[in-house]
Amino acid sequence: MDQQPNTYAANCPTRQILDRIADKWTVLILGLLSERPWRFNALRREVQGLSQKVLSQTLKSLERDGFVTRSAFPTVPVTVEYALTPLGRSLAATLSPLTHWAETHMEAVEAARAQFDGRAATPPRVAADGARAFLA
Amino acid sequence: MDQQPNTYAANCPTRQILDRIADKWTVLILGLLSERPWRFNALRREVQGLSQKVLSQTLKSLERDGFVTRSAFPTVPVTVEYALTPLGRSLAATLSPLTHWAETHMEAVEAARAQFDGRAATPPRVAADGARAFLA
């Protein structure tokens, strides 16, 4: 069975990679690292809600996948810097439109949610009936 | 604190949307729906490893966010078809480069993993030392 090497087959490596990419934090971290190298705790402070455990795990995964490099400088206390590899920059570039999309369509999604939930969170504008047409 | 409305703040709605998008199944489902409308069990069969419960939840979320429409036809047995909204098509278009990236960079990631893990999964080519230079 499943002879076809399509993206939707569980055994397809593309799926493995998509699963990594589609991690909650990966997009944010790669976004930051595309600006400049970051230190561990600086990243941690910047991304709210990201625990040190998860950041550690995520960075290790990203390093393993060849997206980031880890450079430790023997200062006191030790300084560790994370930066993108060429492969990581390539991925970050592919990911950035996503962040942009989220920013620009944020309101539309929230409006859709408010409508779906039956309540009027955003200014009720055309409200119920008009909104139906929008999604038809 | 956190007066800045940046993407990395926990309260930023963009983060909420990114979290949705960065779901394991969303990319795959939107990819399929960008081809044509799909019926529930057809989607379920196509995406291996996706349980009916999770598919149901995911579709409901996508519908709530205004990405897909749900159309039930009173046939026997009932037929339900899911299709993209304009907003969903917009998102799917933004997402598709990601799938493409995964396909084209799959091998590079696997090579990086093999190297990181210290074993030689892919043909050992330049092996250890040469690979260091690649990621430097």
Place this chain on the structure above:
DNA sequence: CGGGATCCATGTGGATACTG
């Protein structure tokens, strides 16, 4: 066929403490 409801295994992540 297209789900909803329930029960339950387990993985994921938070909090805390400790190390180099």
Place this chain on the structure above:
DNA sequence: CAGTATCCACATGGATCCCG
């Protein structure tokens, strides 16, 4: 500073049964 290790709570998801 930059983590690792441990413990534990909670959410997620699979399996199963049932209904329109």
